[in-house]
Amino acid sequence: MARLSVDGVTKVFEEKGKEPHVVLENLRFDIEEGQFISLLGPSGCGKTTLLTMMGGFQAPTSGKILLDGVPVEGPSSERGYVFQNYALFPWMTVEKNVAYGMKFSSMSAKEKQEKLKRLIEIAHLQGHEKKYPIQLSGGMQQRAAVARALAGQPKVLLLDEPLGAVDFQMRELMQNELEHMVREAKITVVMVTHDVSESVFLSDRVIVLSSNKGRVVADVPIDLPRPRDRSSEEFDKYVFKLTNLVRRAFQERTDTTF
Amino acid sequence: MENHERSIRLPDNGNKVKAMQQKLLGVAVIAIIFVAWFIAARIISKPLVLPDFVETMQQFFKGWVDSRTMSNLGITLKRVLTGSAYAVLVGTVIGLLMGYSTKVMMAVSPIVNSIRQIPIMAWVPLSIIWFGLGEGPTVFLIFMSAVFPLIINTVSGVTGIDPNYINAARSMGAGTVAIYRDVIIPGTLPSFLTGLRLAVGSGWMSVICAEFIATSKGFGFLMIEAQERMQTSKLYALMIMSAIVGFVIDQLIRLLEKRLTSWRFKNGKAVG
Ligand SMILES: Nc1ncnc2c1ncn2[C@@H]1O[C@H](COP(=O)(O)OP(=O)(O)O)[C@@H](O)[C@H]1O
Ligand SMILES: [Mg+2]
Numbered sequence: 243m244a245r246l247s248v249d250g251v252t253k254v255f256e257e258k259g260k261e262p263h264v265v266l267e268n269l270r271f272d273i274e275e276g277q278f279i280s281l282l283g284p285s286g287c288g289k290t291t292l293l294t295m296m297g298g299f300q301a302p303t304s305g306k307i308l309l310d311g312v313p314v315e316g317p318s319s320e321r322g323y324v325f326q327n328y329a330l331f332p333w334m335t336v337e338k339n340v341a342y343g344m345k346f347s348s349m350s351a352k353e354k355q356e357k358l359k360r361l362i363e364i365a366h367l368q369g370h371e372k373k374y375p376i377q378l379s380g381g382m383q384q385r386a387a388v389a390r391a392l393a394g395q396p397k398v399l400l401l402d403e404p405l406g407a408v409d410f411q412m413r414e415l416m417q418n419e420l421e422h423m424v425r426e427a428k429i430t431v432v433m434v435t436h437d438v439s440e441s442v443f444l445s446d447r448v449i450v451l452s453s454n455k456g457r458v459v460a461d462v463p464i465d466l467p468r469p470r471d472r473s474s475e476e477f478d479k480y481v482f483k484l485t486n487l488v489r490r491a492f493q494e495r496t497d498t499t500f
Numbered sequence: 501m502e503n504h505e506r507s508i509r510l511p512d513n514g515n516k517v518k519a520m521q522q523k524l525l526g527v528a529v530i531a532i533i534f535v536a537w538f539i540a541a542r543i544i545s546k547p548l549v550l551p552d553f554v555e556t557m558q559q560f561f562k563g564w565v566d567s568r569t570m571s572n573l574g575i576t577l578k579r580v581l582t583g584s585a586y587a588v589l590v591g592t593v594i595g596l597l598m599g600y601s602t603k604v605m606m607a608v609s610p611i612v613n614s615i616r617q618i619p620i621m622a623w624v625p626l627s628i629i630w631f632g633l634g635e636g637p638t639v640f641l642i643f644m645s646a647v648f649p650l651i652i653n654t655v656s657g658v659t660g661i662d663p664n665y666i667n668a669a670r671s672m673g674a675g676t677v678a679i680y681r682d683v684i685i686p687g688t689l690p691s692f693l694t695g696l697r698l699a700v701g702s703g704w705m706s707v708i709c710a711e712f713i714a715t716s717k718g719f720g721f722l723m724i725e726a727q728e729r730m731q732t733s734k735l736y737a738l739m740i741m742s743a744i745v746g747f748v749i750d751q752l753i754r755l756l757e758k759r760l761t762s763w764r765f766k767n768g769k770a771v772g
Contacts, residue, residue, distance in 0.1 A: 319672055319673035327662075329668045331665060334686075342672055345673070346672065346673030346674060390672075
């Protein structure tokens with residue numbers, strides 16, 4: 243059985259005085275345990291909408307999202323979520339933020355303490371435990387947010403453009419760190435991105451969504467050994483192929499709705 | 501709306517000199533006004549309208565050691581504290597509920613918005629009818645002037661919280677109580693403290709007025725008394741004192757603000 247299933251999901255936004263906006267229509271795919279999946283697609287194609295439904299923050303208009311066969315109904319600690327702007331609690335120190343991820347878990351206090359120490363290490367945040375988010379660099383905030391989402395031992399980790407706000411030079415560095423963190427945690431990951439090279443670097447599989455009702459344009463497994471070499475010819479081939487697919491995904495809107 | 505920061509930056513060391521200079525300028529202007537007053541009082545020579553500067557200063561310094569003045573100031577401050585405490589209690593609860601629940605907002609905001617249009621002094625006659633003379637009406641008036649800034653700022657604090665903070669907490673297993681305790685309340689605190697400053701400030705202003713009419717004790721009463729006895733220099737001295745007390749109260753709340761919300765400042769130290 244798939245770890246996470248998107249089972250005929252449709253999402254329609256209705257606003258008064260406007261045509262109903264069909265963002266996603268009858269979307270269907272499965273994600274196997276331990277896979278790193280990227281959802282790639284043009285801006286506005288419904289990636290965040292899909293991810294928030296996986297997170298349980300909003301419900302599909304029809305269809306279901308299943309985690310180990312059980313329909314998702316509302317947020318839960320089974321699904322860790324890293325928001326586009328991280329949403330670290332600004333009034334909590336790094337340590338307290340990360341610890342919050344396991345605050346409601348059944349671990350003993352001692353276990354939590356050990357786990358916290360471990361997570362701080364994995365996220366390279368030693369020495370910054372007592373700082374507040376505002377005092378951290380973007381990279382540290384991102385790592386803290388991932389550590390917090392991993393703390394509760396979720397079955398899947400959902401990442402919404404986790405590197406979206408990071409500048410180009412930092413990006414590759416942070417991609418390496420992100421890979422390192424999720425590999426250690428051996429966890430199923432769904433990441434939303436619009437950065438093709440990022441998706442190739444991190445994913446086992448890239449799903450390209452179209453601007454036209456989020457149709458799955460392509461489902462591309464990335465068969466490259468890890469850690470991946472961004473300068474290899476193979477890598478470039480994937481980037482080239484996916485770039486074309488994204489272009490097509492974007493044009494679908496122009497073809498069908500105008 | 502990505503990454504919108506709700507942070508405030510304190511002036512760093514380089515700006516400290518500048519801030520110092522600005523403060524000095526402020527002090528200089530006050531000094532100039534005092535000198536002008538000193539000269540004008542001699543020229544006009546109508547102490548009932550503009551009292552002698554030196555005499556006023558004598559009254560002013562005497563005021564701080566005069567037991568009657570101080571005990572009346574104490575009475576007034578106690579009223580402000582009591583009235584503000586009630587306002588905090590009521591304002592926070594109403595504000596949190598209004599901010600978090602659209603239903604409560606819809607139900608309560610018309611009444612809140614109409615009551616707060618009533619000028620605070622318009623409550624004086626009614627408050628005397630309700631509470632008689634003395635503590636009752638003054639505390640009530642402080643409450644009425646303090647509660648609305650608290651409600652409004654608490655509401656805007658709650659509604660200004662990034663919904664993703666709440667989503668994040670829920671995805672980590674937090675229930676409603678935990679969300680209030682760990683997200684809504686700390687997230688609202690900065691705005692609440694701004695409200696508190698406004699509330700205590702307007703409480704301090706309205707208590708003096710209330711004491712003109714509704715009581716025979718307190719700082720405002722001393723002012724009316726000085727006016728009736730034609731002790732203008734004392735009246736001036738009391739007014740300067742009331743400005744200073746108001747300023748000190750405001751600074752104290754600012755200090756509290758910085759301590760409680762140090763997480764908003766880049767150079768803030770983690771506490772606890
Ligand atoms: N709450 C909402 N109400 C109405 N429309 C929405 C809402 N959320 C998203 N949308 C619309 O759905 C579309 C997809 O948005 P989103 O999922 O954020 O795209 P992406 O993350 O792929 O850039 C956009 O056209 C957006 O305007
Ligand atoms: Mg998005």
